[in-house]
Amino acid sequence: MRRTSWMAAGISALLIGAAFAVPTPAGADPIPAIDPVVTATVWADRPTTTEYVVTNGWTANSTDGDVVVRRTGTGAYTVELEGAATSGGVAHVVAYGGGPVHCTVAGWYRTLFGGDDLLIQVRCFAATGAPVDSRFVATFTNRRQIHQGRLAWFVTDQAAPTGVRTLPATYRYDSTGGEIRYERRGTGHYKFYVDPHPDSEYGHPYFPMTHVTALGTSAVNCQISWPDSWQVRCANAAGTPVDARFAVTYGVRIDLLGHSAGPRFASGTLYGEDVRDGRIFGDSYNSTLGTYGGARGTLLGTGRYEMTFQGTGATYGTAFVNAHLPHFDSQPSRGHCVLSGWGRSGADTVVRVNCYAWLGVPANLNARVSYTTWPYA
Structure with missing residues:
Protein backbone atom coordinates (compact mmCIF):
# COMPACT_ATOMS: atom_id res chain seq x y z
CA MET A 1 0.00 0.00 0.00
CA ARG A 2 1.44 3.36 -0.98
CA ARG A 3 1.16 6.09 1.65
CA THR A 4 2.26 9.63 1.78
CA SER A 5 3.39 10.62 5.30
CA TRP A 6 0.42 11.34 7.66
CA MET A 7 -0.99 14.48 9.37
CA ALA A 8 1.31 16.24 11.89
CA ALA A 9 1.81 14.42 15.16
CA GLY A 10 1.21 15.91 18.57
CA ILE A 11 -1.51 18.09 19.94
CA SER A 12 0.80 21.04 19.52
CA ALA A 13 0.71 20.32 15.79
CA LEU A 14 -3.07 20.31 15.48
CA LEU A 15 -3.90 21.50 12.03
CA ILE A 16 -5.72 24.78 11.97
CA GLY A 17 -6.90 25.80 9.89
CA ALA A 18 -20.37 15.31 -11.55
CA ALA A 19 -21.28 12.23 -12.15
CA PHE A 20 -21.65 9.35 -9.72
CA ALA A 21 -20.38 6.26 -11.42
CA VAL A 22 -23.06 6.59 -14.10
CA PRO A 23 -23.34 8.90 -17.13
CA THR A 24 -26.39 10.70 -15.72
CA PRO A 25 -26.24 11.57 -11.97
CA ALA A 26 -29.99 11.43 -11.50
CA GLY A 27 -30.37 8.10 -13.30
CA ALA A 28 -30.43 4.57 -12.00
CA ASP A 29 -28.25 2.87 -14.58
CA PRO A 30 -26.58 -0.36 -13.44
CA ILE A 31 -23.03 -0.17 -12.18
CA PRO A 32 -20.47 -2.86 -13.09
CA ALA A 33 -19.29 -5.30 -10.46
CA ILE A 34 -16.88 -3.96 -7.87
CA ASP A 35 -13.26 -4.61 -8.85
CA PRO A 36 -11.08 -3.92 -6.98
CA VAL A 37 -11.91 -3.05 -3.35
CA VAL A 38 -10.67 0.50 -2.81
CA THR A 39 -10.18 2.48 0.38
CA ALA A 40 -8.79 6.01 0.32
CA THR A 41 -8.47 9.14 2.40
CA VAL A 42 -7.36 12.53 1.09
CA TRP A 43 -6.33 15.71 2.84
CA ALA A 44 -6.27 18.24 0.00
CA ASP A 45 -4.08 21.00 1.41
CA ARG A 46 -3.31 23.31 -1.56
CA PRO A 47 -6.61 24.95 -2.51
CA THR A 48 -5.23 27.28 -5.19
CA THR A 49 -2.71 24.94 -6.85
CA THR A 50 -3.72 23.88 -10.36
CA GLU A 51 -2.45 20.30 -9.99
CA TYR A 52 -0.35 18.44 -7.45
CA VAL A 53 0.45 14.99 -6.11
CA VAL A 54 -0.65 14.90 -2.48
CA THR A 55 2.42 14.30 -0.30
CA ASN A 56 1.29 15.75 3.02
CA GLY A 57 0.98 12.40 4.81
CA TRP A 58 -2.67 12.39 5.78
CA THR A 59 -3.52 10.74 2.50
CA ALA A 60 -3.59 7.05 1.55
CA ASN A 61 -4.73 4.96 -1.40
CA SER A 62 -5.11 1.22 -0.81
CA THR A 63 -4.16 0.44 -4.41
CA ASP A 64 -0.64 1.91 -3.98
CA GLY A 65 -1.21 4.61 -6.59
CA ASP A 66 -0.57 8.32 -6.15
CA VAL A 67 -3.35 10.71 -5.21
CA VAL A 68 -3.54 13.74 -7.51
CA VAL A 69 -5.72 16.83 -6.94
CA ARG A 70 -6.61 19.15 -9.83
CA ARG A 71 -8.27 22.53 -9.42
CA THR A 72 -10.66 23.00 -12.35
CA GLY A 73 -12.18 26.30 -11.24
CA THR A 74 -12.93 28.32 -8.12
CA GLY A 75 -13.86 25.78 -5.45
CA ALA A 76 -13.92 22.95 -8.02
CA TYR A 77 -11.55 20.00 -7.68
CA THR A 78 -11.01 16.56 -9.14
CA VAL A 79 -9.30 13.98 -6.92
CA GLU A 80 -7.61 11.23 -8.93
CA LEU A 81 -6.91 7.92 -7.18
CA GLU A 82 -4.36 6.26 -9.43
CA GLY A 83 -4.84 2.54 -10.01
CA ALA A 84 -8.21 2.61 -8.23
CA ALA A 85 -10.59 2.16 -11.18
CA THR A 86 -13.65 0.60 -9.61
CA SER A 87 -17.41 0.95 -9.42
CA GLY A 88 -20.00 1.59 -6.75
CA GLY A 89 -18.92 2.59 -3.28
CA VAL A 90 -19.46 5.78 -1.35
CA ALA A 91 -17.56 9.09 -1.19
CA HIS A 92 -17.69 11.76 1.52
CA VAL A 93 -16.15 15.21 1.84
CA VAL A 94 -15.90 17.91 4.50
CA ALA A 95 -14.33 21.36 4.40
CA TYR A 96 -11.12 21.82 6.38
CA GLY A 97 -9.58 24.88 7.97
CA GLY A 98 -12.13 26.20 10.43
CA GLY A 99 -14.02 28.80 8.37
CA PRO A 100 -17.70 28.65 7.32
CA VAL A 101 -17.19 26.61 4.15
CA HIS A 102 -19.06 23.49 3.12
CA CYS A 103 -18.28 21.04 0.34
CA THR A 104 -20.22 18.55 -1.76
CA VAL A 105 -19.29 15.53 -3.86
CA ALA A 106 -20.27 16.26 -7.46
CA GLY A 107 -19.69 12.65 -8.48
CA TRP A 108 -17.19 9.85 -8.89
CA TYR A 109 -16.44 7.57 -11.79
CA ARG A 110 -13.81 5.41 -13.45
CA THR A 111 -11.61 7.07 -16.02
CA LEU A 112 -13.03 6.51 -19.48
CA PHE A 113 -11.83 4.14 -22.20
CA GLY A 114 -10.38 1.52 -19.90
CA GLY A 115 -8.43 3.85 -17.65
CA ASP A 116 -6.98 2.62 -14.38
CA ASP A 117 -7.97 5.51 -12.09
CA LEU A 118 -10.95 6.67 -10.04
CA LEU A 119 -11.97 10.33 -10.22
CA ILE A 120 -13.88 12.08 -7.41
CA GLN A 121 -15.26 15.55 -8.07
CA VAL A 122 -15.55 18.00 -5.17
CA ARG A 123 -17.20 21.42 -4.95
CA CYS A 124 -16.73 23.91 -2.07
CA PHE A 125 -18.83 26.94 -1.18
CA ALA A 126 -18.62 29.98 1.07
CA ALA A 127 -21.33 30.85 3.58
CA THR A 128 -23.08 32.89 0.88
CA GLY A 129 -23.27 29.86 -1.42
CA ALA A 130 -20.66 31.24 -3.82
CA PRO A 131 -17.87 28.87 -4.94
CA VAL A 132 -14.72 29.30 -2.88
CA ASP A 133 -11.30 27.66 -2.83
CA SER A 134 -10.84 25.51 0.27
CA ARG A 135 -8.87 22.70 1.78
CA PHE A 136 -10.92 19.57 2.38
CA VAL A 137 -10.89 15.98 3.59
CA ALA A 138 -12.37 13.35 1.28
CA THR A 139 -12.86 9.62 1.75
CA PHE A 140 -13.89 6.72 -0.47
CA THR A 141 -14.68 3.07 0.17
CA ASN A 142 -16.49 0.25 -1.56
CA ARG A 143 -15.82 -2.36 1.12
CA ARG A 144 -18.45 -5.09 1.32
CA GLN A 145 -16.94 -7.51 3.82
CA ILE A 146 -16.51 -7.08 7.55
CA HIS A 147 -16.01 -9.68 10.24
CA GLN A 148 -17.90 -8.00 13.06
CA GLY A 149 -20.31 -5.18 13.71
CA ARG A 253 -18.22 -1.11 15.35
CA ILE A 254 -16.81 0.16 12.06
CA ASP A 255 -14.96 3.26 10.90
CA LEU A 256 -16.01 5.61 8.11
CA LEU A 257 -14.03 3.51 5.62
CA GLY A 258 -15.72 0.24 6.55
CA HIS A 259 -12.97 -1.26 8.70
CA SER A 260 -14.15 -3.28 11.67
CA ALA A 261 -10.67 -4.35 12.79
CA GLY A 262 -7.07 -3.35 12.22
CA PRO A 263 -7.00 0.43 12.65
CA ARG A 264 -8.14 1.98 15.89
CA PHE A 265 -11.21 4.11 15.42
CA ALA A 266 -13.92 5.98 17.28
CA SER A 267 -17.07 7.98 16.57
CA GLY A 268 -19.18 10.19 18.76
CA THR A 269 -21.73 12.98 18.90
CA LEU A 270 -21.42 16.28 20.74
CA TYR A 271 -24.79 17.77 21.64
CA GLY A 272 -24.26 21.45 21.01
CA GLU A 273 -27.94 22.22 21.51
CA ASP A 274 -27.59 20.96 25.10
CA VAL A 275 -24.62 23.05 26.26
CA ARG A 276 -24.97 23.73 29.99
CA ASP A 277 -22.73 25.60 32.43
CA GLY A 278 -19.95 25.83 29.86
CA ARG A 279 -19.95 22.07 29.25
CA ILE A 280 -20.89 19.97 26.23
CA PHE A 281 -22.10 16.39 26.50
CA GLY A 282 -22.07 13.48 24.08
CA ASP A 283 -22.16 9.78 23.22
CA SER A 284 -19.53 7.64 21.55
CA TYR A 285 -18.12 4.26 20.57
CA ASN A 286 -14.40 3.44 20.70
CA SER A 287 -12.81 0.33 19.16
CA THR A 288 -10.03 0.32 21.77
CA LEU A 289 -12.68 -0.33 24.43
CA GLY A 290 -15.05 -2.42 22.33
CA THR A 291 -18.12 -0.79 23.83
CA TYR A 292 -19.91 2.49 24.47
CA GLY A 293 -17.89 5.51 25.58
CA GLY A 294 -14.24 6.46 25.39
CA ALA A 295 -14.65 10.08 24.30
CA ARG A 296 -14.66 13.45 26.05
CA GLY A 297 -16.08 16.68 24.66
CA THR A 298 -14.80 20.16 25.49
CA LEU A 299 -16.52 23.44 24.66
CA LEU A 300 -13.90 25.93 23.42
CA GLY A 301 -16.32 28.73 22.50
CA THR A 302 -19.56 29.23 20.61
CA GLY A 303 -19.66 26.52 17.96
CA ARG A 304 -16.08 25.46 18.73
CA TYR A 305 -15.59 21.96 20.14
CA GLU A 306 -12.80 19.57 20.95
CA MET A 307 -13.38 15.80 21.10
CA THR A 308 -10.79 13.54 22.71
CA PHE A 309 -10.87 9.86 21.75
CA GLN A 310 -9.23 7.69 24.36
CA GLY A 311 -6.48 5.27 23.34
CA THR A 312 -6.53 6.05 19.61
CA GLY A 313 -3.35 8.14 19.54
CA ALA A 314 -1.25 7.53 16.43
CA THR A 315 1.19 9.54 14.38
CA TYR A 316 -1.27 9.59 11.52
CA GLY A 317 -5.00 9.21 10.91
CA THR A 318 -8.10 10.77 9.39
CA ALA A 319 -10.88 12.77 11.05
CA PHE A 320 -14.34 13.69 9.80
CA VAL A 321 -17.31 15.73 11.01
CA ASN A 322 -20.92 16.45 10.08
CA ALA A 323 -23.45 18.63 11.80
CA HIS A 324 -26.47 16.53 12.65
CA LEU A 325 -30.09 17.40 13.14
CA PRO A 326 -31.75 18.66 16.33
CA HIS A 327 -33.33 16.23 18.73
CA PHE A 328 -36.87 16.59 17.40
CA ASP A 329 -37.41 15.45 13.82
CA SER A 330 -39.82 18.32 13.24
CA GLN A 331 -36.99 20.84 13.65
CA PRO A 332 -35.06 21.93 10.54
CA SER A 333 -31.30 21.76 10.14
CA ARG A 334 -29.54 24.79 11.60
CA GLY A 335 -26.15 24.98 9.87
CA HIS A 336 -23.00 22.95 9.21
CA CYS A 337 -19.66 21.97 10.78
CA VAL A 338 -16.09 21.89 9.49
CA LEU A 339 -12.84 20.33 10.62
CA SER A 340 -10.39 22.77 12.14
CA GLY A 341 -7.70 20.24 13.04
CA TRP A 342 -6.71 16.99 14.68
CA GLY A 343 -3.64 15.45 16.24
CA ARG A 344 -2.20 13.09 18.80
CA SER A 345 -2.16 13.91 22.50
CA GLY A 346 -0.22 11.20 24.28
CA ALA A 347 -2.22 7.98 23.96
CA ASP A 348 -5.30 9.86 22.74
CA THR A 349 -6.49 11.74 19.65
CA VAL A 350 -7.95 15.24 19.77
CA VAL A 351 -10.24 16.45 16.98
CA ARG A 352 -11.33 20.08 16.77
CA VAL A 353 -14.41 21.24 14.88
CA ASN A 354 -16.17 24.55 14.22
CA CYS A 355 -19.92 24.80 13.64
CA TYR A 356 -21.86 27.60 11.97
CA ALA A 357 -25.47 28.60 11.53
CA TRP A 358 -26.57 29.34 7.98
CA LEU A 359 -24.71 32.29 6.43
CA GLY A 360 -21.65 31.69 8.58
CA VAL A 361 -22.51 32.75 12.14
CA PRO A 362 -20.84 30.55 14.83
CA ALA A 363 -23.47 28.42 16.57
CA ASN A 364 -23.70 25.51 18.99
CA LEU A 365 -24.89 22.70 16.72
CA ASN A 366 -24.93 18.96 17.26
CA ALA A 367 -21.80 17.47 15.67
CA ARG A 368 -20.96 13.89 14.68
CA VAL A 369 -17.17 13.37 14.82
CA SER A 370 -15.26 10.29 13.64
CA TYR A 371 -11.60 9.29 13.58
CA THR A 372 -9.61 6.35 12.23
CA THR A 373 -5.92 5.51 12.25
CA TRP A 374 -6.15 3.69 8.90
CA PRO A 375 -3.91 2.52 7.25
CA TYR A 376 -2.02 2.12 10.49
CA ALA A 377 -3.00 -0.07 13.42
Whole structure:
Protein backbone atom coordinates (compact mmCIF):
# COMPACT_ATOMS: atom_id res chain seq x y z
CA MET A 1 0.00 0.00 0.00
CA ARG A 2 1.44 3.36 -0.98
CA ARG A 3 1.16 6.09 1.65
CA THR A 4 2.26 9.63 1.78
CA SER A 5 3.39 10.62 5.30
CA TRP A 6 0.42 11.34 7.66
CA MET A 7 -0.99 14.48 9.37
CA ALA A 8 1.31 16.24 11.89
CA ALA A 9 1.81 14.42 15.16
CA GLY A 10 1.21 15.91 18.57
CA ILE A 11 -1.51 18.09 19.94
CA SER A 12 0.80 21.04 19.52
CA ALA A 13 0.71 20.32 15.79
CA LEU A 14 -3.07 20.31 15.48
CA LEU A 15 -3.90 21.50 12.03
CA ILE A 16 -5.72 24.78 11.97
CA GLY A 17 -6.90 25.80 9.89
CA ALA A 18 -20.37 15.31 -11.55
CA ALA A 19 -21.28 12.23 -12.15
CA PHE A 20 -21.65 9.35 -9.72
CA ALA A 21 -20.38 6.26 -11.42
CA VAL A 22 -23.06 6.59 -14.10
CA PRO A 23 -23.34 8.90 -17.13
CA THR A 24 -26.39 10.70 -15.72
CA PRO A 25 -26.24 11.57 -11.97
CA ALA A 26 -29.99 11.43 -11.50
CA GLY A 27 -30.37 8.10 -13.30
CA ALA A 28 -30.43 4.57 -12.00
CA ASP A 29 -28.25 2.87 -14.58
CA PRO A 30 -26.58 -0.36 -13.44
CA ILE A 31 -23.03 -0.17 -12.18
CA PRO A 32 -20.47 -2.86 -13.09
CA ALA A 33 -19.29 -5.30 -10.46
CA ILE A 34 -16.88 -3.96 -7.87
CA ASP A 35 -13.26 -4.61 -8.85
CA PRO A 36 -11.08 -3.92 -6.98
CA VAL A 37 -11.91 -3.05 -3.35
CA VAL A 38 -10.67 0.50 -2.81
CA THR A 39 -10.18 2.48 0.38
CA ALA A 40 -8.79 6.01 0.32
CA THR A 41 -8.47 9.14 2.40
CA VAL A 42 -7.36 12.53 1.09
CA TRP A 43 -6.33 15.71 2.84
CA ALA A 44 -6.27 18.24 0.00
CA ASP A 45 -4.08 21.00 1.41
CA ARG A 46 -3.31 23.31 -1.56
CA PRO A 47 -6.61 24.95 -2.51
CA THR A 48 -5.23 27.28 -5.19
CA THR A 49 -2.71 24.94 -6.85
CA THR A 50 -3.72 23.88 -10.36
CA GLU A 51 -2.45 20.30 -9.99
CA TYR A 52 -0.35 18.44 -7.45
CA VAL A 53 0.45 14.99 -6.11
CA VAL A 54 -0.65 14.90 -2.48
CA THR A 55 2.42 14.30 -0.30
CA ASN A 56 1.29 15.75 3.02
CA GLY A 57 0.98 12.40 4.81
CA TRP A 58 -2.67 12.39 5.78
CA THR A 59 -3.52 10.74 2.50
CA ALA A 60 -3.59 7.05 1.55
CA ASN A 61 -4.73 4.96 -1.40
CA SER A 62 -5.11 1.22 -0.81
CA THR A 63 -4.16 0.44 -4.41
CA ASP A 64 -0.64 1.91 -3.98
CA GLY A 65 -1.21 4.61 -6.59
CA ASP A 66 -0.57 8.32 -6.15
CA VAL A 67 -3.35 10.71 -5.21
CA VAL A 68 -3.54 13.74 -7.51
CA VAL A 69 -5.72 16.83 -6.94
CA ARG A 70 -6.61 19.15 -9.83
CA ARG A 71 -8.27 22.53 -9.42
CA THR A 72 -10.66 23.00 -12.35
CA GLY A 73 -12.18 26.30 -11.24
CA THR A 74 -12.93 28.32 -8.12
CA GLY A 75 -13.86 25.78 -5.45
CA ALA A 76 -13.92 22.95 -8.02
CA TYR A 77 -11.55 20.00 -7.68
CA THR A 78 -11.01 16.56 -9.14
CA VAL A 79 -9.30 13.98 -6.92
CA GLU A 80 -7.61 11.23 -8.93
CA LEU A 81 -6.91 7.92 -7.18
CA GLU A 82 -4.36 6.26 -9.43
CA GLY A 83 -4.84 2.54 -10.01
CA ALA A 84 -8.21 2.61 -8.23
CA ALA A 85 -10.59 2.16 -11.18
CA THR A 86 -13.65 0.60 -9.61
CA SER A 87 -17.41 0.95 -9.42
CA GLY A 88 -20.00 1.59 -6.75
CA GLY A 89 -18.92 2.59 -3.28
CA VAL A 90 -19.46 5.78 -1.35
CA ALA A 91 -17.56 9.09 -1.19
CA HIS A 92 -17.69 11.76 1.52
CA VAL A 93 -16.15 15.21 1.84
CA VAL A 94 -15.90 17.91 4.50
CA ALA A 95 -14.33 21.36 4.40
CA TYR A 96 -11.12 21.82 6.38
CA GLY A 97 -9.58 24.88 7.97
CA GLY A 98 -12.13 26.20 10.43
CA GLY A 99 -14.02 28.80 8.37
CA PRO A 100 -17.70 28.65 7.32
CA VAL A 101 -17.19 26.61 4.15
CA HIS A 102 -19.06 23.49 3.12
CA CYS A 103 -18.28 21.04 0.34
CA THR A 104 -20.22 18.55 -1.76
CA VAL A 105 -19.29 15.53 -3.86
CA ALA A 106 -20.27 16.26 -7.46
CA GLY A 107 -19.69 12.65 -8.48
CA TRP A 108 -17.19 9.85 -8.89
CA TYR A 109 -16.44 7.57 -11.79
CA ARG A 110 -13.81 5.41 -13.45
CA THR A 111 -11.61 7.07 -16.02
CA LEU A 112 -13.03 6.51 -19.48
CA PHE A 113 -11.83 4.14 -22.20
CA GLY A 114 -10.38 1.52 -19.90
CA GLY A 115 -8.43 3.85 -17.65
CA ASP A 116 -6.98 2.62 -14.38
CA ASP A 117 -7.97 5.51 -12.09
CA LEU A 118 -10.95 6.67 -10.04
CA LEU A 119 -11.97 10.33 -10.22
CA ILE A 120 -13.88 12.08 -7.41
CA GLN A 121 -15.26 15.55 -8.07
CA VAL A 122 -15.55 18.00 -5.17
CA ARG A 123 -17.20 21.42 -4.95
CA CYS A 124 -16.73 23.91 -2.07
CA PHE A 125 -18.83 26.94 -1.18
CA ALA A 126 -18.62 29.98 1.07
CA ALA A 127 -21.33 30.85 3.58
CA THR A 128 -23.08 32.89 0.88
CA GLY A 129 -23.27 29.86 -1.42
CA ALA A 130 -20.66 31.24 -3.82
CA PRO A 131 -17.87 28.87 -4.94
CA VAL A 132 -14.72 29.30 -2.88
CA ASP A 133 -11.30 27.66 -2.83
CA SER A 134 -10.84 25.51 0.27
CA ARG A 135 -8.87 22.70 1.78
CA PHE A 136 -10.92 19.57 2.38
CA VAL A 137 -10.89 15.98 3.59
CA ALA A 138 -12.37 13.35 1.28
CA THR A 139 -12.86 9.62 1.75
CA PHE A 140 -13.89 6.72 -0.47
CA THR A 141 -14.68 3.07 0.17
CA ASN A 142 -16.49 0.25 -1.56
CA ARG A 143 -15.82 -2.36 1.12
CA ARG A 144 -18.45 -5.09 1.32
CA GLN A 145 -16.94 -7.51 3.82
CA ILE A 146 -16.51 -7.08 7.55
CA HIS A 147 -16.01 -9.68 10.24
CA GLN A 148 -17.90 -8.00 13.06
CA GLY A 149 -20.31 -5.18 13.71
CA ARG A 150 -22.43 -3.80 10.90
CA LEU A 151 -21.61 -1.75 7.80
CA ALA A 152 -24.08 -0.06 5.48
CA TRP A 153 -23.57 2.55 2.79
CA PHE A 154 -25.80 3.87 0.06
CA VAL A 155 -26.19 6.59 -2.54
CA THR A 156 -29.61 7.95 -3.47
CA ASP A 157 -30.30 7.92 -7.19
CA GLN A 158 -33.17 10.46 -7.20
CA ALA A 159 -33.65 13.76 -5.40
CA ALA A 160 -37.44 13.50 -5.47
CA PRO A 161 -38.53 9.85 -5.57
CA THR A 162 -42.20 8.95 -5.68
CA GLY A 163 -43.24 6.87 -2.67
CA VAL A 164 -40.81 4.53 -0.93
CA ARG A 165 -37.99 3.72 -3.34
CA THR A 166 -35.86 0.59 -3.07
CA LEU A 167 -32.34 1.37 -4.19
CA PRO A 168 -30.80 -0.81 -6.89
CA ALA A 169 -28.26 -3.25 -5.46
CA THR A 170 -25.42 -1.43 -7.17
CA TYR A 171 -26.18 1.75 -5.22
CA ARG A 172 -26.04 0.27 -1.73
CA TYR A 173 -24.57 -2.31 0.62
CA ASP A 174 -25.71 -3.61 4.00
CA SER A 175 -23.81 -6.34 5.79
CA THR A 176 -27.08 -7.56 7.32
CA GLY A 177 -28.19 -8.54 3.82
CA GLY A 178 -31.24 -6.29 3.82
CA GLU A 179 -32.50 -3.89 1.18
CA ILE A 180 -32.13 -0.14 1.64
CA ARG A 181 -35.13 2.06 0.85
CA TYR A 182 -35.82 5.76 1.18
CA GLU A 183 -38.66 8.23 0.68
CA ARG A 184 -39.11 11.96 0.33
CA ARG A 185 -41.36 13.31 3.09
CA GLY A 186 -41.24 16.93 2.04
CA THR A 187 -38.90 19.35 0.30
CA GLY A 188 -35.39 18.35 1.35
CA HIS A 189 -36.73 15.90 3.96
CA TYR A 190 -36.02 12.17 3.61
CA LYS A 191 -36.30 9.00 5.63
CA PHE A 192 -34.34 5.84 4.88
CA TYR A 193 -35.11 2.29 5.95
CA VAL A 194 -32.50 -0.31 6.86
CA ASP A 195 -32.45 -3.46 8.95
CA PRO A 196 -32.12 -2.87 12.71
CA HIS A 197 -28.74 -3.42 14.31
CA PRO A 198 -27.98 -6.82 15.81
CA ASP A 199 -27.75 -6.74 19.59
CA SER A 200 -24.28 -6.47 21.05
CA GLU A 201 -22.93 -9.03 23.47
CA TYR A 202 -24.10 -6.67 26.21
CA GLY A 203 -27.74 -7.06 25.13
CA HIS A 204 -28.22 -3.61 23.61
CA PRO A 205 -27.24 -1.97 20.33
CA TYR A 206 -23.94 -0.18 20.08
CA PHE A 207 -23.88 3.57 19.55
CA PRO A 208 -23.98 3.92 15.74
CA MET A 209 -21.67 5.82 13.40
CA THR A 210 -23.44 7.88 10.71
CA HIS A 211 -22.21 10.40 8.15
CA VAL A 212 -23.89 12.03 5.16
CA THR A 213 -22.65 14.12 2.22
CA ALA A 214 -24.73 16.07 -0.29
CA LEU A 215 -24.24 15.11 -3.94
CA GLY A 216 -24.22 17.69 -6.68
CA THR A 217 -22.69 20.94 -7.92
CA SER A 218 -24.89 23.34 -5.92
CA ALA A 219 -24.29 24.80 -2.45
CA VAL A 220 -26.31 22.20 -0.52
CA ASN A 221 -25.66 20.72 2.90
CA CYS A 222 -27.34 17.54 4.16
CA GLN A 223 -27.58 16.38 7.76
CA ILE A 224 -28.57 13.11 9.31
CA SER A 225 -30.78 12.74 12.36
CA TRP A 226 -30.06 11.54 15.86
CA PRO A 227 -28.97 7.89 16.04
CA ASP A 228 -31.42 5.38 14.58
CA SER A 229 -34.06 7.91 13.55
CA TRP A 230 -32.77 7.46 9.96
CA GLN A 231 -33.83 10.84 8.64
CA VAL A 232 -31.92 13.28 6.42
CA ARG A 233 -32.62 16.95 5.71
CA CYS A 234 -30.96 19.02 2.99
CA ALA A 235 -30.84 22.83 2.70
CA ASN A 236 -29.11 25.49 0.65
CA ALA A 237 -26.62 28.04 1.98
CA ALA A 238 -29.41 30.20 3.39
CA GLY A 239 -30.98 27.24 5.21
CA THR A 240 -33.93 26.89 2.84
CA PRO A 241 -34.90 23.22 2.37
CA VAL A 242 -34.06 21.86 -1.09
CA ASP A 243 -34.32 18.45 -2.69
CA ALA A 244 -30.96 16.78 -3.23
CA ARG A 245 -29.23 13.46 -3.67
CA PHE A 246 -26.92 12.34 -0.88
CA ALA A 247 -24.58 9.58 0.26
CA VAL A 248 -24.69 7.90 3.68
CA THR A 249 -22.37 5.59 5.61
CA TYR A 250 -23.96 3.92 8.61
CA GLY A 251 -23.05 1.16 11.03
CA VAL A 252 -21.71 0.00 14.36
CA ARG A 253 -18.22 -1.11 15.35
CA ILE A 254 -16.81 0.16 12.06
CA ASP A 255 -14.96 3.26 10.90
CA LEU A 256 -16.01 5.61 8.11
CA LEU A 257 -14.03 3.51 5.62
CA GLY A 258 -15.72 0.24 6.55
CA HIS A 259 -12.97 -1.26 8.70
CA SER A 260 -14.15 -3.28 11.67
CA ALA A 261 -10.67 -4.35 12.79
CA GLY A 262 -7.07 -3.35 12.22
CA PRO A 263 -7.00 0.43 12.65
CA ARG A 264 -8.14 1.98 15.89
CA PHE A 265 -11.21 4.11 15.42
CA ALA A 266 -13.92 5.98 17.28
CA SER A 267 -17.07 7.98 16.57
CA GLY A 268 -19.18 10.19 18.76
CA THR A 269 -21.73 12.98 18.90
CA LEU A 270 -21.42 16.28 20.74
CA TYR A 271 -24.79 17.77 21.64
CA GLY A 272 -24.26 21.45 21.01
CA GLU A 273 -27.94 22.22 21.51
CA ASP A 274 -27.59 20.96 25.10
CA VAL A 275 -24.62 23.05 26.26
CA ARG A 276 -24.97 23.73 29.99
CA ASP A 277 -22.73 25.60 32.43
CA GLY A 278 -19.95 25.83 29.86
CA ARG A 279 -19.95 22.07 29.25
CA ILE A 280 -20.89 19.97 26.23
CA PHE A 281 -22.10 16.39 26.50
CA GLY A 282 -22.07 13.48 24.08
CA ASP A 283 -22.16 9.78 23.22
CA SER A 284 -19.53 7.64 21.55
CA TYR A 285 -18.12 4.26 20.57
CA ASN A 286 -14.40 3.44 20.70
CA SER A 287 -12.81 0.33 19.16
CA THR A 288 -10.03 0.32 21.77
CA LEU A 289 -12.68 -0.33 24.43
CA GLY A 290 -15.05 -2.42 22.33
CA THR A 291 -18.12 -0.79 23.83
CA TYR A 292 -19.91 2.49 24.47
CA GLY A 293 -17.89 5.51 25.58
CA GLY A 294 -14.24 6.46 25.39
CA ALA A 295 -14.65 10.08 24.30
CA ARG A 296 -14.66 13.45 26.05
CA GLY A 297 -16.08 16.68 24.66
CA THR A 298 -14.80 20.16 25.49
CA LEU A 299 -16.52 23.44 24.66
CA LEU A 300 -13.90 25.93 23.42
CA GLY A 301 -16.32 28.73 22.50
CA THR A 302 -19.56 29.23 20.61
CA GLY A 303 -19.66 26.52 17.96
CA ARG A 304 -16.08 25.46 18.73
CA TYR A 305 -15.59 21.96 20.14
CA GLU A 306 -12.80 19.57 20.95
CA MET A 307 -13.38 15.80 21.10
CA THR A 308 -10.79 13.54 22.71
CA PHE A 309 -10.87 9.86 21.75
CA GLN A 310 -9.23 7.69 24.36
CA GLY A 311 -6.48 5.27 23.34
CA THR A 312 -6.53 6.05 19.61
CA GLY A 313 -3.35 8.14 19.54
CA ALA A 314 -1.25 7.53 16.43
CA THR A 315 1.19 9.54 14.38
CA TYR A 316 -1.27 9.59 11.52
CA GLY A 317 -5.00 9.21 10.91
CA THR A 318 -8.10 10.77 9.39
CA ALA A 319 -10.88 12.77 11.05
CA PHE A 320 -14.34 13.69 9.80
CA VAL A 321 -17.31 15.73 11.01
CA ASN A 322 -20.92 16.45 10.08
CA ALA A 323 -23.45 18.63 11.80
CA HIS A 324 -26.47 16.53 12.65
CA LEU A 325 -30.09 17.40 13.14
CA PRO A 326 -31.75 18.66 16.33
CA HIS A 327 -33.33 16.23 18.73
CA PHE A 328 -36.87 16.59 17.40
CA ASP A 329 -37.41 15.45 13.82
CA SER A 330 -39.82 18.32 13.24
CA GLN A 331 -36.99 20.84 13.65
CA PRO A 332 -35.06 21.93 10.54
CA SER A 333 -31.30 21.76 10.14
CA ARG A 334 -29.54 24.79 11.60
CA GLY A 335 -26.15 24.98 9.87
CA HIS A 336 -23.00 22.95 9.21
CA CYS A 337 -19.66 21.97 10.78
CA VAL A 338 -16.09 21.89 9.49
CA LEU A 339 -12.84 20.33 10.62
CA SER A 340 -10.39 22.77 12.14
CA GLY A 341 -7.70 20.24 13.04
CA TRP A 342 -6.71 16.99 14.68
CA GLY A 343 -3.64 15.45 16.24
CA ARG A 344 -2.20 13.09 18.80
CA SER A 345 -2.16 13.91 22.50
CA GLY A 346 -0.22 11.20 24.28
CA ALA A 347 -2.22 7.98 23.96
CA ASP A 348 -5.30 9.86 22.74
CA THR A 349 -6.49 11.74 19.65
CA VAL A 350 -7.95 15.24 19.77
CA VAL A 351 -10.24 16.45 16.98
CA ARG A 352 -11.33 20.08 16.77
CA VAL A 353 -14.41 21.24 14.88
CA ASN A 354 -16.17 24.55 14.22
CA CYS A 355 -19.92 24.80 13.64
CA TYR A 356 -21.86 27.60 11.97
CA ALA A 357 -25.47 28.60 11.53
CA TRP A 358 -26.57 29.34 7.98
CA LEU A 359 -24.71 32.29 6.43
CA GLY A 360 -21.65 31.69 8.58
CA VAL A 361 -22.51 32.75 12.14
CA PRO A 362 -20.84 30.55 14.83
CA ALA A 363 -23.47 28.42 16.57
CA ASN A 364 -23.70 25.51 18.99
CA LEU A 365 -24.89 22.70 16.72
CA ASN A 366 -24.93 18.96 17.26
CA ALA A 367 -21.80 17.47 15.67
CA ARG A 368 -20.96 13.89 14.68
CA VAL A 369 -17.17 13.37 14.82
CA SER A 370 -15.26 10.29 13.64
CA TYR A 371 -11.60 9.29 13.58
CA THR A 372 -9.61 6.35 12.23
CA THR A 373 -5.92 5.51 12.25
CA TRP A 374 -6.15 3.69 8.90
CA PRO A 375 -3.91 2.52 7.25
CA TYR A 376 -2.02 2.12 10.49
CA ALA A 377 -3.00 -0.07 13.42
